[in-house]
Amino acid sequence: MIPGYFYQPGSSRVQECTARHSGDSIAIYADDECLCESSVETLQVSAHLPGQASELTFSDGARFVPLDTGYRWPFQRRKSALLARLESNLVLIAGALVATPVLLYALLFKLVPGIAVTAVQTMPDVVVEQMGQQSMTLIERTALSPSELSAEQQQAVRDLWQDTLAQLDLSVDKYRIDVYRSDHFGANAFALPHGQVVVTDELALLLAEQPDALRAILLHEIGHVERMHSIRLASQAAVASIAIAILLGDMDIVAEVVLGSGSALMDLQFSQNMEWEADNYALAQLARLGYSGEDFAQALESLVSLDEDEEHSWLKYLSTHPSLQERIEHARTYTLSP
Numbered sequence: 509m510i511p512g513y514f515y516q517p518g519s520s521r522v523q524e525c526t527a528r529h530s531g532d533s534i535a536i537y538a539d540d541e542c543l544c545e546s547s548v549e550t551l552q553v554s555a556h557l558p559g560q561a562s563e564l565t566f567s568d569g570a571r572f573v574p575l576d577t578g579y580r581w582p583f584q585r586r587k588s589a590l591l592a593r594l595e596s597n598l599v600l601i602a603g604a605l606v607a608t609p610v611l612l613y614a615l616l617f618k619l620v621p622g623i624a625v626t627a628v629q630t631m632p633d634v635v636v637e638q639m640g641q642q643s644m645t646l647i648e649r650t651a652l653s654p655s656e657l658s659a660e661q662q663q664a665v666r667d668l669w670q671d672t673l674a675q676l677d678l679s680v681d682k683y684r685i686d687v688y689r690s691d692h693f694g695a696n697a698f699a700l701p702h703g704q705v706v707v708t709d710e711l712a713l714l715l716a717e718q719p720d721a722l723r724a725i726l727l728h729e730i731g732h733v734e735r736m737h738s739i740r741l742a743s744q745a746a747v748a749s750i751a752i753a754i755l756l757g758d759m760d761i762v763a764e765v766v767l768g769s770g771s772a773l774m775d776l777q778f779s780q781n782m783e784w785e786a787d788n789y790a791l792a793q794l795a796r797l798g799y800s801g802e803d804f805a806q807a808l809e810s811l812v813s814l815d816e817d818e819e820h821s822w823l824k825y826l827s828t829h830p831s832l833q834e835r836i837e838h839a840r841t842y843t844l845s846p
């Protein structure tokens with residue numbers, strides 16, 4: 509007789525009882541009352557794992573759990589021996605310890621980015637537009653306020669923007685620029701997925717006497733839009749979260765990812781590779797339009813001159829970006845490929 513607990517089907521009720529194994533059948537008794545009886549062929553036996561009782565599940569959903577976690581049913585070998593052998597094989601365990609981080613690296617840093625790049629190519633324009641607009645709404649509420657620049661100063665930025673779009677033959681319907689004051693971003697500019705670029709008062713004032721340097725910054729932001737960096741990062745984060753949720757067995761996170769992907773764009777920090785891509789886009793367009801990479805270098809040098817200790821400074825924003833000095837040197841040595 510094997511003492512244990514019996515769980516009634518479809519109920520959380522539990523009874524202390526004993527299991528009696530005879531031939532090809534199992535019977536569950538509470539005192540002298542037979543609660544359940546079944547052929548071993550119709551039973552499901554839980555995996556043979558160290559420290560866990562081998563639980564029996566009957567065809568109607570009832571369960572029997574032995575008190576002795578080390579007890580193994582005589583017929584268990586043919587029902588769950590494979591997993592037990594895998595769990596106790598030291599070579600396989602060592603192999604799994606080595607292979608797991610390798611597979612996770614391949615999954616998160618190779619497969620997921622590849623899927624993300626493919627996914628953004630098929631993403632409908634309306635989705636991109638919605639993501640951009642929703643992100644801008646959140647950013648505007650939390651980190652931006654109306655520009656305090658004069659109408660002439662704001663118009664100078666817009667004129668430079670329109671001139672740049674015209675020279676690049678880019679759509680004025682897709683691309684737009686807005687000027688805001690921001691205590692959060694400081695001297696900064698950023699682009700949203702649907703083509704909206706925001707320039708802060710601080711950046712416009714910093715580069716007011718260097719319009720070509722500001723043009724270089726605007727080209728850098730256009731580069732982010734052209735290469736779909738925001739969408740790629742959001743898609744990558746979503747695919748990675750779903751992959752992890754599937755691996756860990758928690759699908760609730762999938763809904764959170766889907767619902768929260770728009771707001772997540774607000775906190776995106778561009779990866780270094782994407783920053784280099786945007787830099788190279790700006791430098792290539794500057795060269796194509798007859799400007800120099802020196803304009804981009806001067807813009808970055810102006811940002812270097814800002815107080816590094818200032819809270820929310822551009823340099824703090826750049827903490828996840830490539831080194832400014834590296835980017836300045838790259839801009840000065842950049843040559844357009846034939």
